[in-house]
Amino acid sequence: MTDAAMPEPLLRVESLTKSFGGFVALDNISVDIRKGERFGLIGPNGSGKTTLVNCISGALRPSRGTVSLGGEDLTPLPPNQRARRGIARSFQIPRPFRSMTVLENLMVALDFAAGRGVLESAAHRRDAAMSILARIGLAPKAGALATALTQVDLRKMELARALAMGPKLLISDEAMAGLSHSEVDEVLDLLMSLGGEDIAIIMIEHIMQAVMRFSERVMCLDAGRIIAIGAPAEVMANARVQEAYLGV
């Protein structure tokens, strides 16, 4: 966990604090995530996980502290600028573009975040979108309206849309909530395969086996503070984590 171990972090969060009125949701959080890392983020409800994600993706402005990607300070930038620099996210409750088909949802990402709208022909981008959908296993539903999808397909579509952005960092906010066992494995395999491609992934999850299997490192938040960070087994064994999170 020293600087020597991670000479060039992809994402650097430095003394990040976010308060809403008198309530401190995040208290002086500092963490580095390296290129291609699979990073698990856990903590009880209300511990600040989604607030942290919102501060990284730009949906919220932190009260203090900075967020930088590849050495560039992102703190003053709006979400769309951060998206174009390589931060993609899925939402805790899926937020598809409801009037569009699955394919069109991906086209938004290709047009804007990946900046391909200006450079490439529509046919080219369509092919790119289709190949992502094929990988995720959504190709047969490319023409379906986003509103017609099942829960698991919606989750997959959010991941596909995030992938279409060509991200360096993908934040998956409870992408497996409400899914069956086999569906969880399916989504997890998908996320694991992405980590191998130099996409760093922050996975927020309540399903413990998933976090344990997925993460190279795990961070546990409680009441806006980091109470443990390190190898999954270490963090799970930590007494404070067990007390705060597992209620043991």
Added chain:
Amino acid sequence: MSRNNIAFWTAAVVFLAVALTMTQLVRNEYPFFAGYVILQFIVLSVAWTILGGYAGYVNFGTNAFFGAGVYTAVFLAQSYEAPLSVQIATAAVVGSLLGLGVGLMTLRMRGIFFSIATIALAIIVETTVTNWRFVGGAAGIQLQRPPVMAPFDSYVKMLFFVQALLVVASVAITRGIQNSWIGRGLHALRDDELAAECTGVPTLRLKLVACVISGALIAAGGAPAAMYLQYADPGSAFNLTTSVSVLAMALIGGTSHWIGPVLGAILLGTTQQLLAVTISSEINVLVLGIMLVLFVVAAPKGIIGLMRRSSKTHAGERA
């Protein structure tokens, strides 16, 4: 050029040719007097749809942009005797600047707050013009039409054709936006603004672009109204009924495709003109209200929604 484009531009050329031929063949001025209003409403409601439909930001300040167009024309006619084309072009510039200013101030607000802010804008602009003596102030101003240009034999017929040109221009621009990445971005932010931002859509910038283009087209569509009536006063130039009519036309036609406001404006505009002749001009508003209620209840996605639904059931029957 794709087949779609060829069909569109062929239709546009045919439309203009028919409009021009009519001005040469029909002697009676009245059809042009009434037709002008319908064409004007097509321009306004198509332009309104860019922001109100594609982006989902309901603008109640159409009358502010319309009135700004009217008074730009009045000012230019009064001080420089500028020709109609200059009046329209300048009105478009003024409308786009107004759109930019309003957009910067209000587009950070969402939903209903934006709509309320646009009403306030209309009141501010109207109050300003009411207190501006040079353009007639509250009492209004009489305008002298310049001599008509060939090949037209009456000024109203010429204005009718000019408005037909504006229809083609505004529909072409709106259609271009709909089919481009700008349109995709506007639809994305209408569906979910945060998700759009996080997918890389510069939502504020796109909304500004939509507001600027929409404002420019509405003001341009309003500019010839000064010479059409040969009179302008703040009460009618900034009449809130204009906003309501335009909104109703767009909603009744359907706002997800440019053809929606065109159909809505033709349907409502024609009905209003017929009622004005047969019953009274006051009944317009009543009919507008009733039709809006009927459509909101029976066809919330407008005429387009109805057509899509029926084409889908037909396709289902065939399959």
